[in-house]
Amino acid sequence: MAEPLLEISGLRTGFDTHDGTVPAVDGVDLTVHAGKTLCVVGESGCGKSVTARSILRLIEPPGRIEAGTITWHGDDEPFDVLALPRDDERLQKLRGGDIGMIFQEPASSLLPVRTVGAQLIEAIRIHTGMDKKAARKRAVELLAQVGIPNPDQRVDAYPFQLSGGMCQRIMIAIALCADPALLIADEPTTALDVTTQARILDLLRNLQAEHHMAVMFITHDLGVVAELADEVAVMYLGKVVERATVEELFADPKHPYTKQLLESVPVLGRDRGRDLPTIPGAVPNPLHRPKGCSFHPRCAEAIPGRCDIDEPPEVVFDGGRTAQCVLYDDGQGGPA
Ligand code: SF4
Numbered sequence: 001m002a003e004p005l006l007e008i009s010g011l012r013t014g015f016d017t018h019d020g021t022v023p024a025v026d027g028v029d030l031t032v033h034a035g036k037t038l039c040v041v042g043e044s045g046c047g048k049s050v051t052a053r054s055i056l057r058l059i060e061p062p063g064r065i066e067a068g069t070i071t072w073h074g075d076d077e078p079f080d081v082l083a084l085p086r087d088d089e090r091l092q093k094l095r096g097g098d099i100g101m102i103f104q105e106p107a108s109s110l111l112p113v114r115t116v117g118a119q120l121i122e123a124i125r126i127h128t129g130m131d132k133k134a135a136r137k138r139a140v141e142l143l144a145q146v147g148i149p150n151p152d153q154r155v156d157a158y159p160f161q162l163s164g165g166m167c168q169r170i171m172i173a174i175a176l177c178a179d180p181a182l183l184i185a186d187e188p189t190t191a192l193d194v195t196t197q198a199r200i201l202d203l204l205r206n207l208q209a210e211h212h213m214a215v216m217f218i219t220h221d222l223g224v225v226a227e228l229a230d231e232v233a234v235m236y237l238g239k240v241v242e243r244a245t246v247e248e249l250f251a252d253p254k255h256p257y258t259k260q261l262l263e264s265v266p267v268l269g270r271d272r273g274r275d276l277p278t279i280p281g282a283v284p285n286p287l288h289r290p291k292g293c294s295f296h297p298r299c300a301e302a303i304p305g306r307c308d309i310d311e312p313p314e315v316v317f318d319g320g321r322t323a324q325c326v327l328y329d330d331g332q333g334g335p336a
Contacts, residue, residue: 002033002034002035002036003033003034003073004031004032004033004034004071004073005032005033005034005072005073005074005181005182005214006030006031006032006055006070006071006072006073006074006182006214006216007030007031007032007069007070007071007073008028008029008030008031008051008055008068008069008070008071009029009068009069009070009071010027010028010029010067010068010069011025011027011028011029011051011054011065011067011068011069011070012025012026012027012028012065012066012067012068013025013047013050013051013054013059013063013064013065013066014063014064014066015062015063015064016061016062016063016064017062017287019287020287021066022286022287023238023286023289024047024050024063024238024286025047025050025051025054025238026047026237026238026239026286027068027238027239028047028051028068028235028238028239028240029240030051030233030240030243032182032214032216033214033230033231034073034181034214035208035212035213035214036214036215036230036231037208037214037215037216037217037228037229037230037231038214038215038216038217038229038230038231038232038233039217039218039219039224039225039228039229039231039232039233039246040052040216040217040218040219040232040233040235041218041219041220041221041222041225041232041233041234041235041261042220042234042235042236043220043236043283044220044283045283045286046235046236046237046238046283047235047237047238047239048186048218048235049186049187049218050063051235052101052184052186052216052218054070055070055081055099055184055216056081056094056095056099056101056184057081057082057086057091065082068082069082069083070082072094072098074098074181074182075090075098081094096123096126096127096174096175096177096178096180097127097178097180098178098180098181098182099180099181099182099183099184100174100175100176100177100178100180100182100183100184101175101183101184101185101186102168102171102172102175102183102184102185102186102188103171103186103187103188104186104187104188104190104191105191106159106164106167106168106170106171106188106191107159107164107167107191109171110159110167110170110171111159112158112159112160113158114158115155115156115157115158116143116154116155116157116158116159116162116167116170117136117139117155117156117157119170119174120139120142120143120155120170120173120174120177121135121136121139123174123177123178124138124139124142124177124178127177127178128177128178136155138177139155139173139177140152140155142173142176142177143155143169143170143173145173145176145207146169146170146172146173146176146203146207147169147199147203148166148169148170148173154166163196164191164192164196165192165193165196165199165200168188168189168192168196168200169200169203171188172188172200172203172204172207176207176211179211179213180211180213181213181214182213182214182215182216183204183208183213183214183215183216184215184216184218185204185215185216185217185218186218187218187219187220188200188204188217189201189219189224190219190220190221197224201224201227201228204217204228205227205228215228217229222261222262222265223265225246225249226246226250229246230245230246231243231244231245231246232244232245232246232249234249234255234257234258234261236257236283236294236295237283237284237286237289237294237295238286239294239324240322240324241255241257241258241295241323241324241325242254242255242257242258242321242322242323242324243321243322244321244322245321248319248321250262254317254321254323254325254327254328255323255324255325256295256299256300256301256302256325256327257279257295257298257299259300260277260279260298260299260300261279263277264276264277264278264279279298280298281297281298284297290308291308291309292306292307292308292309292310292311292312293307293308293310293311293312293324293325293326296308301327303326303327306326307326310326312324312325312326312329313326313329315328315329315335316335317335318335
């Protein structure tokens, strides 16, 4: 396995409300390895995006990071991102420099009143110190690299003159402008039609190989996971409930939530004429977490008297994959 590039340990991020603190991320442990793709998957509201934003400390009040460490190994000396003072230059270097980020809605991430070139050139100049002329040349090169046709003309276009797919390519170009070691992509294809989505995924795969960068890809789409991932983390209600390589996860899912998610994906030819299984119920309000395993009200394999009482331990299997579930617990933290 490649070297760790980013290690998240015990991350807790909450949002203060009148009714109490909502624990959006509740003790997450994750590792992104250099040059590899980690897909973080789960239903809406499970804490995927908040985890990603916590890495770059982009959590605004009433949200706050309450605990944990986020260790960046990309520099000579590893450091904890959460321990850095707000004005530390290593934090500025991480944001948009060592770590690029692309968001779900390209149209709302680009300023409508400035040309895409101006926004790209500004990012290039901040992170590389190039003069205006060199940055414009680099901007045109980057637009060509992300597949924008006629890049020397499109560089002067406004976002509203471009399609959603093209705007997402511009966002990718901005994220890549400083040649990051890690690209965090937060549901970057959700707002796009399937054809454009496939093209953007191809583009990301090619760019990853070309730039040798790691990718943390956040999605609710298991089809995307199968296409892109080396490793997968499945999140439920602010926790990582299963971690495995993509082959392990699809061939032998351990956690009942993962199994039920996989069963609810249609398979071409197999599911004709039959109702697709769904996961019963809905994700509970995180302010009122069920006691014990928070998945137990929806779990097909829940053990009454145990799953509704005790929080399940994280079981580590041979090879390092994990699942938070009593079904695999031998009582000593190992697989049963
Ligand atoms: Fe289901 Fe119990 Fe495992 Fe939770 S701990 S996933 S309720 S079997």
